[in-house]
Amino acid sequence: MLGTIGKESARTRGASLPDPEKTRKSFTWDIAEAMLDGLPGGGLNIAYEALDRHVAAGHGAQVAIRWLGKGDDRRDFTYGDLAEQTSRFAQVLKMHGLNRGDSVFALMGRIPELYVAALGTLKAGLVFTPLFSAFGPEPIRTRMEIGSARVLVTTETLYRRKIAKWRDEIPSLELVLIVGETAPDGCTALAAAMAAAEPVMDVARTQPEDPALIHFTSGTTGKPKGAVHVHNAVLYHAISGRYALELTPETIYWCTADPGWVTGTSYGIISPLVNRVTMIVDEAEFDLDRWYSTIEREKVEVWYSAPTAIRMMMRAGAEAAAPYDFSSLRFLASVGEPLNPEAVVWSNRVFGRPFHDNWWQTETGGIMIANLAAQDVRPGSMGKPMPGIEAGIVKRTDGGVAELGNGDIGELALRPGWPSMMRTYLHEQARYDKCFVNGWYLSGDLAMRDTDGYYWFVGRADDLIKTSGHLVGPFEVENALIEHEAVAEAGVIGVPDETAGEVIKAYVTLVPGFAPSEELERSIRGHARKKLGPAVAPREIVFRNTLPKTRSGKIMRRLLKARELGLPEGDISTLETDET
Ligand code: ATP
Ligand code: MG
Numbered sequence: 001m002l003g004t005i006g007k008e009s010a011r012t013r014g015a016s017l018p019d020p021e022k023t024r025k026s027f028t029w030d031i032a033e034a035m036l037d038g039l040p041g042g043g044l045n046i047a048y049e050a051l052d053r054h055v056a057a058g059h060g061a062q063v064a065i066r067w068l069g070k071g072d073d074r075r076d077f078t079y080g081d082l083a084e085q086t087s088r089f090a091q092v093l094k095m096h097g098l099n100r101g102d103s104v105f106a107l108m109g110r111i112p113e114l115y116v117a118a119l120g121t122l123k124a125g126l127v128f129t130p131l132f133s134a135f136g137p138e139p140i141r142t143r144m145e146i147g148s149a150r151v152l153v154t155t156e157t158l159y160r161r162k163i164a165k166w167r168d169e170i171p172s173l174e175l176v177l178i179v180g181e182t183a184p185d186g187c188t189a190l191a192a193a194m195a196a197a198e199p200v201m202d203v204a205r206t207q208p209e210d211p212a213l214i215h216f217t218s219g220t221t222g223k224p225k226g227a228v229h230v231h232n233a234v235l236y237h238a239i240s241g242r243y244a245l246e247l248t249p250e251t252i253y254w255c256t257a258d259p260g261w262v263t264g265t266s267y268g269i270i271s272p273l274v275n276r277v278t279m280i281v282d283e284a285e286f287d288l289d290r291w292y293s294t295i296e297r298e299k300v301e302v303w304y305s306a307p308t309a310i311r312m313m314m315r316a317g318a319e320a321a322a323p324y325d326f327s328s329l330r331f332l333a334s335v336g337e338p339l340n341p342e343a344v345v346w347s348n349r350v351f352g353r354p355f356h357d358n359w360w361q362t363e364t365g366g367i368m369i370a371n372l373a374a375q376d377v378r379p380g381s382m383g384k385p386m387p388g389i390e391a392g393i394v395k396r397t398d399g400g401v402a403e404l405g406n407g408d409i410g411e412l413a414l415r416p417g418w419p420s421m422m423r424t425y426l427h428e429q430a431r432y433d434k435c436f437v438n439g440w441y442l443s444g445d446l447a448m449r450d451t452d453g454y455y456w457f458v459g460r461a462d463d464l465i466k467t468s469g470h471l472v473g474p475f476e477v478e479n480a481l482i483e484h485e486a487v488a489e490a491g492v493i494g495v496p497d498e499t500a501g502e503v504i505k506a507y508v509t510l511v512p513g514f515a516p517s518e519e520l521e522r523s524i525r526g527h528a529r530k531k532l533g534p535a536v537a538p539r540e541i542v543f544r545n546t547l548p549k550t551r552s553g554k555i556m557r558r559l560l561k562a563r564e565l566g567l568p569e570g571d572i573s574t575l576e577t578d579e580t
Contacts, residue, residue, distance in 0.1 A: 021390055025417065028388030032239035032419070036274070043205040046212055046234045047123035050273035051083040052203060062250065064273060066298065067112050068282045077112060079276075082119065084199045089120025091197035092190070093151065096175050100125040100204060101211065103172075104151040105144055106259075107131045107158055110283045113179045113190065114259060117153045118269055122212055122231075125204025126151075129214040129226075132260025132551050132574075137162040139573035141170070146226055146426060147214055148172040155179045159187065208232035208419075214426060215262045217362040218552045219574035221444070221462055226426030227262075227362045234274060236366040236420035240386060241271030244358055244370040246302055246331040254280040254294070255304040261552040262362040263335055266420070267304055271366075277302075288316050292324040299328035306336040308489075308553035310343045310355060315488040315511055321350045329353050331373055335360065337554050338457045338475045340482055341379035357382050359412075359457065361443060363435070365420030369412075369455050380479065381454040382447070390415040393449050394440055401437045409458050409471060412447040413440035446473060463557050465494030467502045468535045474557060477538065480531040481506055484524050486514040491547045491555040492538065495564050506538035507547060507560055516543035545579035 037053045039045055054060070060080030067075045077085075093104070104121040106128070108114050114130070121128040129147050131140055140162055144152065149172055154163065156178050164184070167173065176187040183189040206212070212231045216224040241247040245267065253272050257263035272279045280298050284290060286309055295303065313321070332347060332355045339357040348354040358370035359382040369391060371383035385391040393410040394401040404410040416436065425432040435442055446458040458464070458473030465472040474492040481490040489509045494502035506528075514520065521541045528537040548556045551574050559578075562569050 021415075025388045025390075028239065029235060029419065032235040032388075035238040035242065036234065039203060039205060041205070044208045044231050044234065045122060045125075045203050045206045046231050046237075046270055046274075047086060047119040048203045049234050049238070050119055050270055051079055051086060054079045054273075054276050055083045059249075059276060062276065063278045065112065065115060066278060066280050068280065068284070068294065069111075070284045075112070077115075079273075082116065082273075085116045085194065086120035086123050087201035088194040088197040088199055089116050089190075090124035090201045090204075092177070092193045093121070093124045093126060094201075095193075095197065096151075096188075098124070098126060098150060098175070100206075102126045102150045103129065103147050103214070104153065105129045105131060105147065105149040107133055107135070107140060107152065107154040107162070108179060109133045109155075110258060110281050111155075111179065112281075113153070115269060115281070117177075118259065118265065119273075122206075123201060123203050125206050125210070127211045127214060129216075130259045130265060131216075132258055133158060134551060134576070135162075135260075135573070137166065141166055142573070143216055143224075143226075144170055144173065151175045151177065153177045153179070153190065156182070156184060159184060206231045209423070211423070213265065215265065215362050218261065218550045218554055219571055220550055220554045220556055221460060221558060223571040224574065225362075225428060225431065227365075227422035228424050228426055229365050229420065230423055233266075233365050233420035234270060236418055237266055237271040238274045239388075240366045240370075240420075241267065241275045243372060244367040244386060245271070245304060245333055246373050247272055247275040247277050249276040251275075251277040251301050252280065252299055252328070253277040253302045253304070254282070254298070254300045256282070256286075256291075256309060257304070257306065257336075257552075262365070263304075263306075263552075266366055286312060288313065288320055292321060292326075295326055295329065296324045301328055302331045302333075303329060304333045304335070305355075306553050307334055307339045307343060308337060308549065310334060310339070310347065311482070311489055313350075314343060314346050318346075318350050326351045332356060333358055333370075335367070336552060338382075338478075339380075340479050342479065342483055344377060344379035354379070359383070359445075359455070361445075363422045363441075363443075364414070364418075365422060366418070368414060368418075378454050381450075381456050383455065384453050385455075389418060391449075391455065392440065393447060394442070396437070396442075401440055401442070406449050406451045409446055409448045409473070411461060412443045412445045412455070414443065415439065416441045460557075463493070465492075465502050465504060467494060467497075467504060468500045470535055472504065472536050477504060477506065477528070477532060477536065480528050481508060481524065481538070483531070484527045486510050486520055487524060489547055489555075491557055491560055493557050493561045493564065495561075497539075503539040504536065505540045505542070505564065507542045507544050509544055509546060546577035548578040549576050550574040551576045 255268040356371035
């Protein structure tokens with residue numbers, strides 16, 4: 001009793017009250033820390049949190065990865081299996097004289113070795129960089145150069161096709177490990193090396209601020225940047241997986257993202273294993289029936305996917321989903337691109353659950369803004385800032401930024417300080433420094449916050465369109481377009497115009513059964529005019545077979561614009577589909 005009175009009087013005497021935001025943050029990180037064990041004897045290592053500690057706690061026999069090969073192959077890997085294999089992998093690195101902080105690159109499809117290489121590298125205290133296996137030789141080479149790769153783990157086919165020619169021109173590259181029993185000259189066969197290695201390994205005593213991963217951004221807006229992440233990120237992977245994705249022990253979870261992108265690593269390897277789920281890994285690319293039957297057969301409970309895939313499902317229609325049983329699903333989430341409200345409503349109807357949109361970037365290392373299970377989903381909104389995350393909408397001013405209010409469109413900014421934030425852009429410190437102004441991290445995305453605190457994506461800062469005095473985000477126009485029954489996907493840009501400043505031009509792909517025609521163009525433009533008003537509706541619509549997209553599934557509006565203006569295409573190393 002006395003103690004309470006004493007505290008109160010200290011306050012009234014003018015002692016400063018704790019900052020509620022700081023209290024909220026530290027409380028969040030306390031919870032995150034409590035979800036982890038830390039290395040026995042001190043230190044923090046992602047691989048230990050993801051695997052070994054679960055084995056130590058008696059969960060070694062639980063399936064960690066259920067791997068579905070391209071054909072009908074189906075193999076289970078328990079936490080015990082992965083702990084052993086990652087130890088063997090780490091021993092192989094050690095035997096080759098590699099040291100803490102050295103850089104290991106992986107280039108392969110979603111095969112089990114990829115997961116072993118990722119966590120084995122971290123276990124050995126080295127730094128891991130995954131590359132998407134469909135990259136061409138040049139994007140692979142430049143990234144390995146930027147990252148001073150000392151080790152590459154790949155398959156024989158990919159090596160012969162994409163690496164062999166220039167391998168000797170990368171002086172830092174000492175060791176090439178080839179998945180399987182045999183290897184071309186100058187390379188080491190991984191299976192043989194692992195079989196000969198010790199099955200146990202002391203986990204490297206890394207500290208929270210030691211580098212763990214380098215992720216290249218998607219290259220949607222230009223040349224990809226290498227974001228450096230540290231072991232401390234695991235705090236955020238633990239807590240955000242729990243609260244934004246509902247990952248609890250033994251949940252059956254499927255993240256469809258490839259580990260070549262940050263989603264496929266943060267939430268396709270680390271977060272799920274730290275949360276001790278059973279995760280599905282599908283080696284194959286998107287295939288509607290395969291996806292639906294995977295959910296049914298494996299009884300997937302939590303599913304994390306992306307708008308580009310969801311729009312493909314919508315394009316195929318609800319009938320294609322009708323024969324399947326989706327009753328195992330309890331939480332659906334989406335990331336990577338704005339999720340059209342249409343898609344949220346559609347999924348709720350077809351799967352009995354809405355997709356929960358969430359927003360983040362390679363730089364942020366983890367989900368920052370999310371529609372949580374406990375909140376109402378607002379279709380078209382990215383949700384609210386995660387616990388421990390302070391977001392704001394700001395406007396750049398001369399030399400600083402000013403905070404904007406609810407309802408204003410501005411740049412989405414975050415207060416730095418969460419554990420999974422990048423620590424630098426590799427070799428681009430100045431560019432990194434430029435992301436921070438007045439204590440905010442500036443995301444480069446435009447958004448709006450409503451009076452209930454939900455955030456709404458408007459567009460990339462570079463993609464904003466100024467037409468007849470209006471500021472228009474492409475997302476708003478694209479949403480209206482895809483509501484038209486014939487439109488499957490849309491990408492919108494502004495093109496210079498003498499009277500309006502810019503006018504809106506739209507590129508669309510069609511739902512099967514519809515064919516391009518002048519009449520259809522008129523119908524789509526009429527629909528857009530009704531939804532958006534004449535000033536904001538597209539002046540012109542171009543039909544395409546596919547939109548130019550990055551391999552991570554993002555529409556490259558800047559490429560549509562560069563072509564429209566006859567400008568150089570810039571870095572297109574991550575470009576995937578692009579058929580006129
Ligand atoms: P680069 O930075 O090289 O141009 P990128 O920004 O596309 O590429 P990523 O880090 O993979 O690279 O993607 C992050 C971006 O993806 C975000 O800044 C945002 O523009 C977009 N994004 C991610 N999630 C969402 C979402 N839920 N809604 C809208 N946009 C999203
Ligand atoms: Mg970016």
